[in-house]
Amino acid sequence: MADGTPGESSRAGSGMRWSPTQYDLFQSHRATPFFDLTSRISSQEPGPRRVVDLGCGPGSLTRTLAERWPDAEVVGVDSSLDMIRQARSQADLPPNLSFVIGDIASWEPGPRDDVVVTNAALQWVPGHQRLLPGWFDALPAGGWFAMQVPGSSTNRSHELLRELAASPRWEPLLRDVIRPEENVSSASAYLTQMLECGLEATSWETTYEHLLQGDDPVLEWVRGTSLRPVLTALGPDDRAEFEASYRALLADAYPTGRFGTIYPFRRIFAVxxxxA
Known part of the structure; x- marks a missing residue:
């Protein structure tokens, strides 16, 4: 779900509130990496018995997995109660689809989990790389594991967020919120980890050139993800001041052009x- 930089008080593990409405403002842009990821999972007969979407968010993308594999049990897992409520409220949910609250950090594959997908969620789990070998070992023979994480530390929007949070005005309030370095590995590192664990694997990186519309679109994008822990940590007056300063920095870094605002966003994939 979330594209992140700030600290791990996240939907992967704690009680920070996430907004499904804010997150879904750019649903079509956020959906593209999901479909690029899951297209690498080959549909073979018989189909998967159980499909798990770790960090399912509001569940609209998990629904496509249930529609793709109607004979499989499909389960979306997220630690955010707000996200799970939104996912369960979708109209006409397929009968093979369910959503549960769960912490990725304590999750383990079951013997029927033939497909495990995690899209833009592992970046919220500190040290998630240490979890992967155990997951791969527990994966059933013939099972698939597909992951995507944002490589957002190199995004100018996230650099500006870290720089502003580390300034004298904000560092005392935000030192425990902004992590100094990216919490994800390179595509080659994930590939090596999968190969060392005996998987047949591939990995790649893509930078999407998102064309965003509206006023302050990059601010609206990060407000639903990486800015959220910052705003949660601040009181109302400080929140407004911080956001105003950040808005000005983003407007300068991402000027609106003739066709909208171009927002490059790097993502890392491994499947x-x-x-068998």
Whole structure:
């Protein structure tokens, strides 16, 4: 779900409130990496018995997995109660689809989990790389693991957020919120980890050139993800001041052009299959 930089008081594990409405403002842009990821999972007969979407968010993308594999049990997992409520409220949910509250950091694959997808969620789990070997070992023979994480530390929007939070005005209030370095590995590192665990695997990176519309669109984008822990940590007056300063920095870094605002966003993918 979330594209992140700030600290790990997140939907992966704690009680920070997430806004499904804010997150879905750019649903079409956020959906593209999901479909690029899941298209690498080969549909073979018989189909998967159980499909798990870790960090499912508001559930609209998890729904496409249930529609793709109507004979499989499909489960969306997220630690945010708001997200799970939104996911469960979708009209005409397929009968093979359900949503549960769960912490990615304590999750383990079951013997029927033939497909595990996690899209823009592992970046919220500190040290998630240490979890992967155990997951790969527990994955059933022939099972698939597909992951995507934002490589957002190199995004100018996220650099500006870290720089502003580290300034003398804000550092005392935000030192525990902004992490100094990216919490994800390179595509080659994830590939190596999968190969060392015996998976047949591939990995890649893509920078999407998102064309955004409206006023302050980059601010609206990060307000639903990486800015959220910052705003949660600040009181109302400080929140307004911080956001005003950040808005000005983003407007300068991402000027509106003739066709809208171009927002480059790098993402890291890895897909592996355990030999049958």
């Amino acid at each position: 592996g299959r355990k030999p």
